[in-house]
Amino acid sequence: MNPTTDAPPAAVPAASAAPSPRAEASAQRTGPLRGIRVVEFGGIGPAPFATMLLADLGAEVVRIDRPGPGGAPVVDPADTVLRGRTIVAADLKDAEAAERVRRLVDRADVLVEGFRPGVMERLGLGPDDLLARNPRLVYGRMTGWGQHGPWADRVGHDLNYLSITGMLHAIGPAEAPAVPLNLVADYGGGAMFLVTGILAALVERAVSGQGQVVDAAMVDGVGQLSHVFRAMLAAGTWSDRRAQNLIDGGAPYYSVYGCADGAHVAVGALEPAFYAALIAGLGDDLEPGVAALDRDDRATWPALRAGLESAFACRTRDEWATHFDGTDACVTPVLTMTEAEGHPHLVARGVFGEWGGRSAPAPAPRLDRTPAVEPVFPPQVAADVGALIDAWDAAQEGPNR
Structure with a gap:
């Protein structure tokens, strides 16, 4: 949908499972969000991940980034989260450039920004102005x-948001909280709830005709x-102390064990039948x-943990694993990220x-009738915001048209 590049989309590996008849009836991979236009203001963390998910589902996403050397946006060739985008540079502190961006947003269905409170308002791009x-x-x-x-104006990262919600205290061995990957606050508590709010607002807009602000906070x-x-x-069935519960590493039959080669297996034998299979x-x-x-x-x-460790x-x-x-028994190998890409089940599903x-x-x-679009990476780069406005004006499809 972007006239500024002729780059073809990269191929998607074929799934091994046969598609359903409903999927075969679909003429092309358009995604359920076909026609939805999203303007994303460049940032890091959960906001670009959320817009990647929208792009995967068929939305047309334009990312506004600050100009790099020579005025073009700087695109990280390793950042696959940027797939499915059209990226354009604009200096939002320049009055003319900011007004062109407002004109683009006039034609959009969704806006996504991840700045600290007040930043967009100071740029004249806040929800009151744009709505x-x-x-x-829908202003995300x-x-x-x-x-x-x-604390709205404070800086922070995933670990900080986890810490004040009580969840960091609950993760890790008894001696001290563990430092988890940014899966929980940034992506689980952040991006996924932002996408949920955006999709809910789009559904409601079909009834009311009105957009609204989605305030997604990781906390x-x-x-x-x-x-x-x-x-x-x-209910009194969970202890506020780490490693004292069924699914926090406290129970020896829901834990991780070292093996003879220094690698590990995960054991999730919670139910009695699964535990019996483990012991057998x-x-x-x-011993x-x-x-x-x-x-x-x-x-x-x-004593049970010591016995399992020894075994x-x-x-x-x-x-x-074999x-x-x-x-x-719910015993699985703990794979590295590189190893995971070759696991037979994940290969069969094309994960x-x-x-x-x-x-x-x-x-x-996965949707059978309107499957996700084929991801395009590297992202496309547009010449300028004006070219995108012209392209959107020329297009006929979309909920706003």
């Missing part, structure tokens, strides 16, 4: 602390993600008496692919 010009606009805001509150999202644990805490599979590698321990008696957990240390990770393959010479996760979730 007055385009009342159908992504921050860590939210648009209001005593809000992490709070939602912690719901089940807080419910158990209130360990067989003679278990005498371990199999007879009452797993429901927490007083036995230290798993008898073989390598891959030997255990040994337990096809059983209900990872290659676009523009870069390995990356494939779009998800």
Whole structure:
């Protein structure tokens, strides 16, 4: 849909599973968000990840970035999160450039920004200004602390948002909280809730004809993600101490164990039937008496953990993976990211692919009638905002047209 480049899309690896008849009936991979236009203001973290998801689902995403040397946007050739975009440079502090961006937003369905509160307002690009010009606009805001509150203006990262919501305290061994990857606050509590809010606002707009502001805060999202644990805490079935619970590493049958080669396996034998399969599979590698321990008696957990540690240390990770393959013991190898790309199940589903010479996760979730579009990477680069305005004016499709 971008007339400024002739770069063809990179190929998507074919899925091994046969498509459904409904999927075959689809003439092309258009995605369910075909016709939705998104203007993203360049940033890092959860906001660009959210717009990548929208692009995967068929939205046309234009990213506004600050000019680099020579006036063109600087595109990181390794950042596959930028797939599916058209990127254009604009100096938002320049009055004429900012007005061209406003004109582009006049033609958009969704705006996404991840700046600290007040930044967009100072640029004359806040929701009051832009919704007055385009009342159908869904204005998505992504921050860590939210648009209001005593900490709204503070800086922070995933670890900080986790820390004040109580969830960092709950993650890790008994000795100290662990530093998790930025999966929880940035992407789970941030990007996913931003996308949910945007999609909900688009559905509501179909009824009311009006856009609205989506205030997505990572602390809000992490709070939602912690719901089940807080419910158990209130019910007295969860301890506020780390490594004391069923699914926080406290239970020896839901944990990670080292193997003879220094690699690890994950054990998730929570249900009695799965635990029975685990014990049966360990067989003679278990020391005498371990199999007879009452797993429901927490007083036995230290002895049971020691027995499992000793048993798993008898073989390598891959030997255990082969040994337990096809059983209900819930024992799986802990793979590196590189190894994961070659796992037979992930290969069969096409979980990872290659676009523009870069390995990356494939779009998800999967829709049978309007499947995700083929990711384009590297992203396309537009000549200027004016060219995009002309292209959008010339197009006929889309909810605003």
